[in-house]
Amino acid sequence: MGEFDLIARYFTRPVRRNPLGVGDDCALLQPAPGMQLAVSTDLLVEGRHFLSTVDPERLGHKALAVNLSDLAACGAQPLAFTLSLSLPQVDERWLAGFARGLFALADTHACELVGGDTTRGPLCINITVFGEVPAGQALLRSGARAGDDLWVSGTLGDARLALEAFRGTVSLPQDVFEAARRRLEQPQPRVALGLALRGLATAAIDLSDGLAGDLGHVLRASRVGAAIEGTAAAGLFAAGRGGFRLPEAQVQDLVFAGGDDYELAFTAPAGRRAGVEAAAMRAGAPVTRIGRVRAEPGLVVVDAQGVARPVDPAGFDHFGGP
CATH class of the missing domain: 3.90.650.10 (PurM-like C-terminal domain)
Incomplete structure (x- = not known):
């Protein structure tokens, strides 16, 4: 299975919110009027962030969950995400489980996959997530006050x-x-x-x-x-x-x-x-x-x-x- 067949089989789905999704050079994101984009990215490396024995469905869930957690900390509503995946080989059983866990959580939060990349190499997963929050209402680290x-x-x-x-x-x-x-x-x-x-x-x-x-x-x-x-x-x-x-x-x-x-x-x-x-x-x-x-x-x-x-x-x- 080639790279583009892999993407088409496991990571291509109809996109509802954004005008461009997987398959173009860029995804176009348009926040609603009065909203700011909240963006976060996390890299998961086998042996550092997860064990080789982890169930791929759980790993797909966690790869997106750690990014959604960053949006949660800012009070942002999830919109979309990109996925970059480095794989040592094409393992269709692993890919099916990973995609199942990834998309189950994505669907729970109406967060759409809109692009990314795949390559051969050590197992690494990088997700960048996009959310939106009303301008000036994001939760920040700098607002705590004595007495809180x-x-x-x-x-x-x-x-x-x-x-x-x-x-x-x-x-x-x-x-x-x-x-x-x-x-x-x-x-x-x-x-x-x-x-x-x-x-x-x-x-x-x-x-x-x-x-x-x-x-x-x-x-x-x-x-x-x-x-x-x-x-x-x-x-x-x-x-x-x-x-x-x-x-x-x-x-x-x-x-x-x-x-x-x-x-x-x-x-x-x-x-x-x-x-x-x-x-x-x-x-x-x-x-x-x-x-x-x-x-x-x-x-x-x-x-x-x-x-x-x-x-x-x-x-x-x-x-x-x-």
């Missing part, structure tokens, strides 16, 4: 727990492992929540590299600090809500430095708590208030006795270690 509440959607740490199980550093009951593995391989982008938070949240970010590291980006951009309630943060670890238990220090590490969660962390004035909770309910996304923004720089965790300890805000860095 700090919120997180969903749960944290489960994806990293699955990775540690794959690495053999922790042994998990089968049901815990399967639940954690799904969180690692098939994250659900919080698009509806991001849209619902427009006009409520003052700042937002998606959690790809760990709560401490990603929240650190917000704090630096907003020139503020934050205090997190340790008990509330520990409660974000879903695997700990059943009979499964880990040492407290390990739970803290999974929650603060785990990564691959693709939940939203956001800030909002304390007077908007009822509005935030109502927005989360409409979006079908549970949220937890875990702390507050403060004027003093830095990130601290406050334990049950009221003792604050600093947290290293350094998140995952692809060039920071082995």
Whole structure:
């Protein structure tokens, strides 16, 4: 099968929103009047971002999900995406599964494939996603203010727990492992929540590299600090809500430095708590208030006795270690 046959069979579909789709040199995107384009791109490399054993359908889902999560963090409505795919060989079974997972999520969010590229090489997936947001209403990292509440959607740490199980550093009951593995391989982008938070949240970010590291980006951009309630943060670890238990220090590490969660962390004035909770309910996304923004720089965790300890805000860095 040649390159163009591959594209035609697995990645060509009728385009409804845009005048040009797969098959032309460019896709033409026309945002509605009064809207701004929101654009994000992510590269997934085998062995770095995903294991060779991952189900291709889940991988197709995740490849788009991590980009949609960026749109969610900006409060943007998905429009379209491009796909560049490097393949070591043509594996039709793999391609069929990958395309199935990719398009299932794309259809859920009415996000259309409008172009891209394919080539032979190591397995790499690059997606650029386009969304739109009313001019001046995008959620940014720079809007947090002292006194704001700090919120997180969903749960944290489960994806990293699955990775540690794959690495053999922790042994998990089968049901815990399967639940954690799904969180690692098939994250659900919080698009509806991001849209619902427009006009409520003052700042937002998606959690790809760990709560401490990603929240650190917000704090630096907003020139503020934050205090997190340790008990509330520990409660974000879903695997700990059943009979499964880990040492407290390990739970803290999974929650603060785990990564691959693709939940939203956001800030909002304390007077908007009822509005935030109502927005989360409409979006079908549970949220937890875990702390507050403060004027003093830095990130601290406050334990049950009221003792604050600093947290290293350094998140995952692809060039920071082995």
